[in-house]
Amino acid sequence: MNWLIDFFGDAANWSGPDGIPARILEHLEFSAAAFLIAAVIAVPLGLLIGHTGRGAFVVVVSANAARALPTLGLLVLVVLLIGVGTVLPVLIPLVVLAVPPILVNTYEGVRGVDADLRDAAYGMGLRGRQVLFQVLTPSALPLILLGLRLSAIQVVSTATVAAFVGLGGLGRFIIDGLATKTYSDVIGGAVLIALLALAVQLGFTLLNRVVVSPGVRQVR
Amino acid sequence: MITFEGVTKRYPDGTVAVDDLSLQAPTGAITVFVGPSGCGKTTSLRMINRMIDATSGRILLDDQDVRAIDPPTLRRGIGYVIQQAGLFPHRKIVDNVATVPYLLGWDKKKARARAMELLELVGLDSRLAGRYPFQLSGGQQQRVGVARALAADPPVLLMDEPFSAVDPIVRASLQEELLHLQSELHKTIVFVTHDIDEAIKLGDTVAVLRVGGHLAQMAGPATLLSEPADDFVREFLGKDRGIRRLSFVPAKGVRLGSTPADLVVDEDTRPLGWRSNGGLLPYGTFDPERDSLRAALDAALLSPNGTAIAVDGDGRVIGVATRDALDEVLAQHATGPDEQAREPDGEAPVTDPKRAES
Amino acid sequence: MNDEPLVRWDWIARNWDNGGPSAIKTLLESHVVMALLPVVFGLLIALPLGVACARWRWLYQPTAGLMNVVYSLPSLVLFSIFLSVTGLTQSTVIIPLTFFTLAVLIPAVVDGLGSVPEHVRQSAVAMGFRPLRRLLQVELPVAVPVVLGGLRVATVSSISLVSVGALIGQGGLGNLFIDGWQRQFYTPIVVGIVLIVLLAVLSDGLLVLAQRLLTPWSRARRRTA
Numbered sequence: 001m002n003w004l005i006d007f008f009g010d011a012a013n014w015s016g017p018d019g020i021p022a023r024i025l026e027h028l029e030f031s032a033a034a035f036l037i038a039a040v041i042a043v044p045l046g047l048l049i050g051h052t053g054r055g056a057f058v059v060v061v062s063a064n065a066a067r068a069l070p071t072l073g074l075l076v077l078v079v080l081l082i083g084v085g086t087v088l089p090v091l092i093p094l095v096v097l098a099v100p101p102i103l104v105n106t107y108e109g110v111r112g113v114d115a116d117l118r119d120a121a122y123g124m125g126l127r128g129r130q131v132l133f134q135v136l137t138p139s140a141l142p143l144i145l146l147g148l149r150l151s152a153i154q155v156v157s158t159a160t161v162a163a164f165v166g167l168g169g170l171g172r173f174i175i176d177g178l179a180t181k182t183y184s185d186v187i188g189g190a191v192l193i194a195l196l197a198l199a200v201q202l203g204f205t206l207l208n209r210v211v212v213s214p215g216v217r218q219v220r
Numbered sequence: 221m222i223t224f225e226g227v228t229k230r231y232p233d234g235t236v237a238v239d240d241l242s243l244q245a246p247t248g249a250i251t252v253f254v255g256p257s258g259c260g261k262t263t264s265l266r267m268i269n270r271m272i273d274a275t276s277g278r279i280l281l282d283d284q285d286v287r288a289i290d291p292p293t294l295r296r297g298i299g300y301v302i303q304q305a306g307l308f309p310h311r312k313i314v315d316n317v318a319t320v321p322y323l324l325g326w327d328k329k330k331a332r333a334r335a336m337e338l339l340e341l342v343g344l345d346s347r348l349a350g351r352y353p354f355q356l357s358g359g360q361q362q363r364v365g366v367a368r369a370l371a372a373d374p375p376v377l378l379m380d381e382p383f384s385a386v387d388p389i390v391r392a393s394l395q396e397e398l399l400h401l402q403s404e405l406h407k408t409i410v411f412v413t414h415d416i417d418e419a420i421k422l423g424d425t426v427a428v429l430r431v432g433g434h435l436a437q438m439a440g441p442a443t444l445l446s447e448p449a450d451d452f453v454r455e456f457l458g459k460d461r462g463i464r465r466l467s468f469v470p471a472k473g474v475r476l477g478s479t480p481a482d483l484v485v486d487e488d489t490r491p492l493g494w495r496s497n498g499g500l501l502p503y504g505t506f507d508p509e510r511d512s513l514r515a516a517l518d519a520a521l522l523s524p525n526g527t528a529i530a531v532d533g534d535g536r537v538i539g540v541a542t543r544d545a546l547d548e549v550l551a552q553h554a555t556g557p558d559e560q561a562r563e564p565d566g567e568a569p570v571t572d573p574k575r576a577e578s
Numbered sequence: 579m580n581d582e583p584l585v586r587w588d589w590i591a592r593n594w595d596n597g598g599p600s601a602i603k604t605l606l607e608s609h610v611v612m613a614l615l616p617v618v619f620g621l622l623i624a625l626p627l628g629v630a631c632a633r634w635r636w637l638y639q640p641t642a643g644l645m646n647v648v649y650s651l652p653s654l655v656l657f658s659i660f661l662s663v664t665g666l667t668q669s670t671v672i673i674p675l676t677f678f679t680l681a682v683l684i685p686a687v688v689d690g691l692g693s694v695p696e697h698v699r700q701s702a703v704a705m706g707f708r709p710l711r712r713l714l715q716v717e718l719p720v721a722v723p724v725v726l727g728g729l730r731v732a733t734v735s736s737i738s739l740v741s742v743g744a745l746i747g748q749g750g751l752g753n754l755f756i757d758g759w760q761r762q763f764y765t766p767i768v769v770g771i772v773l774i775v776l777l778a779v780l781s782d783g784l785l786v787l788a789q790r791l792l793t794p795w796s797r798a799r800r801r802t803a
Contacts, residue, residue, distance in 0.1 A: 070739075123269060183661070190656075
């Protein structure tokens with residue numbers, strides 16, 4: 001508790017480029033960028049693979065790889081290979097690790113739509129694209145959102161670790177605090193990141209309420 | 221009119237689902253495809269709206285080969301009802317019904333108005349319109365499925381075991397409803413079921429298919445019951461064929477006698493019972509104008525003296541049918557060698573030309 | 579950025595078993611311990627808790643909510659917080675990873691029990707099974723495929739997550755990443771990644787094998803489907 005008071009009570013921690021507000025903004029910036037890039041890649045790909053049934057192995061491989069690949073190792077290797085100092089080399093592993101949750105869940109969501117529903121949609125005379133966007137996507141939306149949520153959480157988490165290879169953001173408090181044995185910074189940073197993760201979680205829960213049809217929400 | 225000309229469906233693994241099927245489903249009538257699982261009835265149905273494409277042969281929809289029409293366009297002109305209703309879970313009932321009108325580019329207000337009209341037509345409370353499918357019972361969902369299929373007023377309706385997933389009481393009322401709708405709408409309906417009783421109840425024509433996609437017999441229900449083409453059809457029809465056939469014989473021909481003195485009636489001449497030692501015994505009635513010979517026979521069996529009471533549309537006694545009178549009619553309809561060719565209710569039997577060969 | 583090759587085999591040979599605390603073999607061993615103990619603990623806790631949640635449904639919502647919250651916390655955050663409690667020991671990694679395992683396994687146990695068809699449960703009741711015996715002999719066996727599915731996810735995640743512990747000084751093979759980063763030297767990083775992925779693949783394979791042996795019926799059913 002004393003650590004928390006030390007951290008949050010210190011006026012110096014609230015201003016400047018390494019102050020709390022600046023670090024939060026940094027963290028959000030990197031996370032949002034990586035998350036959006038991943039979503040733009042993974043949602044259409046997942047919809048396409050789920051709808052056509054072609055390329056399902058890509059989904060399986062990416063799911064397994066994402067789980068088995070150690071975040072820290074990937075970050076360190078990519079940054080060493082491409083170059084320290086710029087943001088791009090850190091962004092690459094962030095995106096790579098953010099893609100699979102979206103891809104897998106979008107794919108599963110589309111695949112999992114009741115065969116009768118697909119049948120009825122085609123039988124009504126919907127064209128392939130209409131079936132995908134008017135029937136499959138709304139029905140798969142809960143799982144697509146789950147994938148997006150897991151991905152966003154993954155990004156926040158990876159961005160924290162990425163402080164080790166020089167990325168800004170809240171992870172700095174932990175990494176620098178550990179290096180200088182300033183535990184108030186470590187704990188304070190950890191609490192801030194935890195709050196951020198919970199905010200993401202909450203944000204998606206609310207989003208779920210807004211965009212998912214009550215007809216679909218109830219079924220699951 | 222839907223015409224199958226030598227239609228065959230062979231899958232890549234060599235399975236033949238439908239084998240050289242030729243038949244006609246007449247305009248404005250209900251044609252039922254019935255048979256055990258694996259007989260190709262659903263495949264045959266789905267080839268009409270090209271959910272499946274035939275390997276060879278042609279299917280004509282009023283002289284136009286369905287293969288010449290782009291599938292989505294074709295399907296928008298054909299109503300389609302399936303077993304689990306297949307309602308879109310994310311759309312409200314009214315929007316589910318309006319699916320095809322929306323696809324056809326109707327304006328939203330008109331499409332919704334049409335949907336409300338249809339909900340009423342299939343006997344659903346308009347308050348259900350704003351609900352989601354999961355909030356409806358199975359029977360209600362199935363009614364919505366029918367309404368959705370009718371939304372753009374297609375001349376043809378394909379129904380794939382639409383009532384199989386609901387309980388018998390709901391099924392019976394859905395069947396009645398369908399017959400009632402059909403008496404107003406006169407759609408060309410192809411109906412698939414594995415239930416022979418449903419086939420006989422609903423079909424103007426019944427096509428019995430056997431495993432491997434062969435047509436075993438195609439005929440009106442009465443002919444089917446009286447003259448099954450072979451052992452397979454006979455077995456598939458099950459027991460009580462003779463009695464069930466009487467459902468298709470009108471009771472009109474029964475000779476009516478005058479009302480006997482021991483039948484007690486009220487001031488409107490509606491029956492109250494048979495007099496017996498100061499008490500009243502039960503009775504059975506039939507309406508010769510509307511009921512079948514089977515109903516008349518049933519009425520006779522419900523009376524202790526074996527006499528059926530004939531009533532008019534308002535339930536007033538117009539006479540009685542004694543056992544002798546019923547016997548006379550029954551004798552006419554007993555299946556004998558000379559009777560084979562005659563169709564009691566006068567409908568033209570439609571039979572597979574190849575039947576004689578097999 | 580430099581001419582350093584990705585892998586220097588002689589470095590691996592020299593450091594595989596050099597007797598020191600940074601020997602690859604030693605790191606591998608501590609990695610296995612820190613990765614698998616949380617899975618074992620997690621399974622032991624999740625089974626009774628999952629059964630309880632399946633039996634008393636009101637328990638499930640709050641439990642699942644709590645697990646969801648735990649799961650959304652970055653591993654480094656949990657490690658940092660436990661650092662103040664358990665210090666620089668393996669427990670600082672093992673305890674948070676046990677929580678992550680629980681977050682995966684409790685829903686898996688509940689879903690697994692939920693996957694038992696109602697008619698199977700009913701017929702067990704009708705044949706006179708008492709609740710405990712029904713659970714052990716009917717419901718849990720039927721739930722095995724789903725539970726093992728969760729166990730596979732938890733195991734592979736745990737193996738990969740241990741390496742983050744290197745940032746607080748307890749990371750098993752993850753220490754190789756720190757080493758490689760500080761010396762701008764690829765070989766330890768590549769060795770670490772490869773060993774972790776191999777370990778994950780091996781464990782996953784063993785669990786798949788276990789599932790085949792434990793549930794021969796689910797394979798037979800899939801073949802007929």
